[in-house]
Amino acid sequence: MSFNIFTQWQSVVQIVILWAAVYHAFLFLQGTRAVYLLRGIVILFAAFFIFEKLGFVVLTWVMAKLLTFFVIIMVVMFQPELREGLMRLGQRYEFRSSEKKEVLDKTLKDIVTAANKLARRKIGALIAISRKITLKNYIESGVFLDAELSSELLQNIFYPLAPLHDGGVVISDNKVVAGACLFPLSEATNLDKSFGMRHRAALGLSENSDALVIVVSEENGSISLAINGQLTCDLTPGDLHTILKGQLSA
């Protein structure tokens, strides 16, 4: 091996290939919870190299053992994400475009109108609006739709005799991505006994992601909104619009 390794044209090509791989890996991780794990790995690696350079033999040994376990834990914990990543290898990457104001206004109008109309008829509904953290795992549990969002479509989905009325709907980038999705149930013990599984699912999803989850109760027709593990109940359509706009514009 000679010094040529740094000067040959192959080196440039190799760096470019590495760059593309790293960039696409970052793009894939962006918006998922795995990004927090990545930060943890970076900190652990940085600590490992610092200890090594300082000659802290015991700490270096401990860190090396920890890193080995960390890799195994990571593979187990992020198995769905890894599977998704491998499946998407070779597919065209979908870039998340920022929603324009008009699109956001239309999205809000459609969602609030649908929630209001469903509430008036006391038809239960569960609508999740995805933000930075993608809801891929929950989308996979339901029926993939990828349909243009409209108030009528949402009302139709939750119509009690419709096949997709059971479960939640996921909305992303002005599209109804999927219906009949299974959301995780919250294990909160302080939840009002009058709330059913729909409210528990809304709360559960908001605890596990940054999604905004709207629930329409089929018992009393009230509209609730779950954000970051907090449920706000008995909202008027105006309140819902204001909160959603504030959250989605931020």
Place this chain on the structure above:
Amino acid sequence: MKRKVKKITNIIFDNFLLKIISLIVAILLWSYASAQLLRG
């Protein structure tokens, strides 16, 4: 022509920070691997 320039500008500056970070990580990875190879 203007469209082409705009398109190229968009490609370069879309996720610019992420691209720069990726490039730094790629160079670091390559340097580390090369050093290990040189060391034998």
